[in-house]
Amino acid sequence: KQEVTQIPAALSVPEGENLVLNCSFTDSAIYNLQWFRQDPGKGLTSLLLIQSSQREQTSGRLNASLDKSSGRSTLYIAASQPGDSATYLCAHSGGYQKVTFGTGTKLQVIP
């Protein structure tokens, strides 16, 4: 059974810090991995999508990497801001109609 784990479960940092969120998955068969952000009581906003043939994707202050051999993906957030406070979810797509979400990391950026 595919398991997707995110560490840490919660993180509190002062504004301006760079931080790394981790996502690990057990199924080495992967089509893509996607990072989302979820604000309280809201749906999910897609941040970055990494195809299995790619190693990383960047968007603004966000950089996501994918290491298939070790079953890991990281989301790097540079110069964190209070507006970055949210829950971050990774989603592993292992094939046809198989998407497993991670357990989430709740981030709080303190002004």
Added chain:
Amino acid sequence: GAVVSQHPSRVICKSGTSVKIECRSLDFQATTMFWYRQFPKQSLMLMATSNEGSKATYEQGVEKDKFLINHASLTLSTLTVTSAHPEDSSFYICSASQRQGIIYYGYTFGSGTRLTVV
């Protein structure tokens, strides 16, 4: 970019009644739509997958007769919670994807529906 509209955002209903939630892809054709349920402080749990024009595929443990899913067009899927009970109160989220062969190119999520059954 791709947009998925989900309505209503919040609904309160009486126990025993039915509630319909709509999920529309606004600027793309969604061959497949997914319905998730999210309990407080937990991640998303897939309830069912629906392909346009065919019956939905439900995950183990999800009652087909309670959670009716219809995907009649490439832009609309609906989830109907029938004979709702307080334990059905939850946050329901849909997502849509485009499929080319067996590969999905990312998922676009709706904004979610907070259902409260009283």
